[in-house]
Amino acid sequence: xxxxxxxxxxxxxxxxxxxxxxxxxxxxxxxxxxxxxxxxxxxxxxxxxxxxxxxxxxxxxxxxxxxxxxxxxxxxxxxxxxxxxxxxxxxxxxxxxxxxxxxxxxxxxxxxxxxxxxxxxxxxxxxxxxxxxxxxxxxxxxxxxxxxxxxxxxxxxxxxxxxxxxxxxxxxxxxxxxxxxxxxxxxxxxxxxxxxxxxxxxxxxxxxxxxxxxxxxxxxxxxxxxxxxxxxxxxxxxxxxxxxxxxxxxxxxxxxxxxxxxxxxxxxxxxxxxxxxxxxxxxxxxxxxxxxxxxxxxxxxxxxxxxxxxxxxxx
Amino acid sequence: xxxxxxxxxxxxxxxxxxxxxxxxxxxxxxxxxxxxxxxxxxxxxxxxxxxxxxxxxxxxxxxxxxxxxxxxxxxxxxxxxxxxxxxxxxxxxxxxxxxxxxxxxxxxxxxxxxxxxxxxxxxxxxxxxxxxxxxxxxxxxxxxxxxxxxxxxxxxxxxxxxxxxxxxxxxxxxxxxxxxxxxxxxxxxxxxxxxxxxxxxxxxxxxxxxxxxxxxxxxxxxxxxxxxxxxxxxxxxxxxxxxxxxxxxxxxxxxxxx
Numbered sequence: 001x002x003x004x005x006x007x008x009x010x011x012x013x014x015x016x017x018x019x020x021x022x023x024x025x026x027x028x029x030x031x032x033x034x035x036x037x038x039x040x041x042x043x044x045x046x047x048x049x050x051x052x053x054x055x056x057x058x059x060x061x062x063x064x065x066x067x068x069x070x071x072x073x074x075x076x077x078x079x080x081x082x083x084x085x086x087x088x089x090x091x092x093x094x095x096x097x098x099x100x101x102x103x104x105x106x107x108x109x110x111x112x113x114x115x116x117x118x119x120x121x122x123x124x125x126x127x128x129x130x131x132x133x134x135x136x137x138x139x140x141x142x143x144x145x146x147x148x149x150x151x152x153x154x155x156x157x158x159x160x161x162x163x164x165x166x167x168x169x170x171x172x173x174x175x176x177x178x179x180x181x182x183x184x185x186x187x188x189x190x191x192x193x194x195x196x197x198x199x200x201x202x203x204x205x206x207x208x209x210x211x212x213x214x215x216x217x218x219x220x221x222x223x224x225x226x227x228x229x230x231x232x233x234x235x236x237x238x239x240x241x242x243x244x245x246x247x248x249x250x251x252x253x254x255x256x257x258x259x260x261x262x263x264x265x266x267x268x269x270x271x272x273x274x275x276x277x278x279x280x281x282x283x284x285x286x287x288x289x290x291x292x293x294x295x296x297x298x299x300x301x302x303x304x305x306x307x308x309x310x311x312x313x314x315x
Numbered sequence: 316x317x318x319x320x321x322x323x324x325x326x327x328x329x330x331x332x333x334x335x336x337x338x339x340x341x342x343x344x345x346x347x348x349x350x351x352x353x354x355x356x357x358x359x360x361x362x363x364x365x366x367x368x369x370x371x372x373x374x375x376x377x378x379x380x381x382x383x384x385x386x387x388x389x390x391x392x393x394x395x396x397x398x399x400x401x402x403x404x405x406x407x408x409x410x411x412x413x414x415x416x417x418x419x420x421x422x423x424x425x426x427x428x429x430x431x432x433x434x435x436x437x438x439x440x441x442x443x444x445x446x447x448x449x450x451x452x453x454x455x456x457x458x459x460x461x462x463x464x465x466x467x468x469x470x471x472x473x474x475x476x477x478x479x480x481x482x483x484x485x486x487x488x489x490x491x492x493x494x495x496x497x498x499x500x501x502x503x504x505x506x507x508x509x510x511x512x513x514x515x516x517x518x519x520x521x522x523x524x525x526x527x528x529x530x531x532x533x534x535x536x537x538x539x540x541x542x543x544x545x546x547x548x549x550x551x552x553x554x555x556x557x558x559x560x561x562x563x564x565x566x567x568x569x570x571x572x573x
Contacts, residue, residue: 061495062525063375065532066368073358106536109360214359 051095053102060103068104071096075110079117079126090126093117097135101142111139111149116217119156129160150174151184151207158191158204168192183207198232226271227294230286234297237268237276237284251282270298319407320415327419328426331385336423339377340430346373351438362442367453367535370435375460375531377431378424379491382464385423386471387483389416394572403572410564417472417560424464432457449537452530455545459528462552466523467491469559476563477570494525523555 050056060067075096082090097114100107117125119132136153143149154170157163168191175184183203190200202225209221240262244252252258255267255278267275270286276298277285286298290306331337347370354365390413393399402412435457439450470490474483493500497519504515527548530540 058496061492062529063368063372063531065364065535066372068532069354069358069361069365069368072361073354076358104532106532107361107364113359 051099053099056099057103064103068100068107068110071100071103072107072110075100075114075117083123086123090117090122090128093126094128094131094135101135101138105138105142108139108143108146108149111136111143112152113214113217115152115156116220119160121160129156132156132160145177147174147177147180147184150177151181151187154184154187154191155204155208164191181207181211198228198235202228224294227292227296229271230292230295231297233268233270233276234284234286234295237264238297240264241278241282241284245282251280252278254278317411319411320418323402323407323412323415324418324422327389327416328422331420331423334385336381336385337427337430339381340427340434343373343377343431344434347434347438348441351442363439364535366435366438366442368531370431370438371453371456371460371531371534374428374431374435374457375463375529378428378460378464379467381427382420382424382467383471383484383487383491386420386468387475387480387487389420389472390475390567391480391483399572409568413472413476413564413567414560417468417556417563420468420472421465424468425461428457428461428464447537449539452534452537452539455540456530456534458545459530459540459548462548463525463528465552465556466494466525466528466559469556469563470523473559473563473566476567490522491525494523495529496526497522497524498526524551527551 050059056067056071057064075093078096079090079093082093097110097118100110101114115132115136118135119125119127119129121127133153133156136149136156139146139149140153150170150173154167154174157167157170168188171184171188171191174180175188187200187203187207190197190203194200205221205224205228209218209225212218212221237258240258241252244258244261247261252261255275258264258278259267269275270288270292272288272291274287277287279285284298285300286292286295289295289299289303292298293305347366350369351362351366354362358365390399393402399412403409432454435453436446436450439453440446467487471483471487474486478486500515500519500522504512504519507515527544530544534540
């Protein structure tokens with residue numbers, strides 16, 4: 001009899017303790033959620049207490065490979081969050097990337113993606129091409145046989161700084177590495193002679209599209225190629241308008257008139273299949289400029305691109 | 316190895332298992348599987364690197380914690396429970412007791428590392444879907460980690476032979492931290508002059524050079540480890556552990572246990 005009572009008491013205690021446990025877990029989660037709502041969310045940059053790569057390296061006690069991965073993940077999260085919010089402020093991005101690369105100088109993914117986060121102008125990136133170049137130089141110094149880094153360096157010089165001689169030099173240095181992609185030699189030559197050409201840009205973005213596995217980078221490259229197609233079309237159509245005016249002394253009234261007079265087959269269409277517009281003052285214009293965030297031609301006067309461009313290509 | 320040493324080593328291993336030391340494997344498995352899945356979603360292109368870096372770092376840290384916290388109690392716990400007197404009243408010499416304890420703890424850590432290694436390779440297979448030739452270097456990194464454990468075990472046993480568990484833990488952990496900076500210490504010695512130089516140089520050779528055993532980052536990048544380094548590190552671990560173990564035996568032989 002006393003044994004049965006003892007067992008019942010134990011069972012009762014177990015039940016009460018289990019109920020208390022479940023209740024406490026649920027209550028603490030609920031309360032914590034309320035606390036999170038009351039307190040403003042701490043931005044990630046506030047959490048970057050140590051900005052010196054050397055101190056972080058010493059503090060990692062030799063486990064710097066893991067710390068580098070953690071800092072790289074933080075950089076990705078930081079960039080992604082800022083990019084999503086559209087704040088355009090990426091103050092802590094460069095320090096995060098620098099710490100990650102000092103912890104593990106052979107973590108080439110940081111140079112590769114880091115440069116594409118740092119270099120482009122906001123909102124696409126941090127707008128710090130000089131720091132991106134410093135990052136790439138550090139990467140090349142520590143991984144001199146990785147031709148991809150020279151490609152990325154040349155890419156930053158070309159797209160952000162329009163420094164074609166430097167871009168050509170970077171591509172040429174990359175092309176000299178055994179096993180480098182043959183396109184580097186072509187890019188080096190084209191950059192030296194026709195730096196600002198649409199065709200050069202097309203080769204560069206096609207190479208980026210084909211040589212990358214990351215969906216975001218592929219989508220970005222595809223979007224640039226769409227923009228280049230528009231630029232190319234508009235430039236050709238604009239010269240057709242000029243030719244028409246030279247011959248007739250007036251502007252074409254319609255796109256159909258321009259097409260038939262200049263031997264253009266059908267109404268010219270943009271990459272999405274919408275017809276290009278011909279304005280009264282003879283300008284060729286896109287119907288939906290927001291759909292081509294990297295187009296530089298065919299934009300309405302005073303046009304402001306969207307803060308967060310939409311990529312149409314999916315991979 | 317004499318039968319008596321083997322018996323002490325086996326009992327030390329059993330005691331560690333009874334103390335649920337191997338439960339850390341569950342935490343390790345959860346950590347590794349969680350990280351393998353999570354990193355793929357929140358980072359870019361480093362899944363494989365994280366599995367190797369995190370896996371090997373966890374193997375190393377878990378093992379060092381076990382080596383310190385079990386090693387510091389190996390002698391003092393036996394004195395406290397008075398079981399040491401029973402052991403030593405039999406035909407067991409003091410040095411055999413120390414050496415047996417050392418091999419028991421080392422064996423525990425080797426078994427623990429073996430199961431963790433299976434976890435690391437399973438996670439690697441999960442993220443990469445196949446093994447590549449350079450993955451063989453992970454074995455070398457694991458071997459170096461075991462060598463590191465041998466050194467830490469010998470140090471914790473050395474401190475345990477004359478000090479309290481708390482102080483032994485502090486001393487061993489401090490030496491682990493200092494040992495991670497042994498290379499820097501030698502660098503500082505090179506910059507100093509006169510007697511300071513020799514003192515600093517002596518200190519840098521006295522503390523364990525644990526950074527020599529750390530090849531995790533290079534192995535994660537698929538770089539091979541030179542055979543000469545494997546040989547020299549093996550010799551270093553044997554000699555350094557021998558040095559600390561000899562110290563422990565010398566102290567314990569002269570210790571008044573009354």
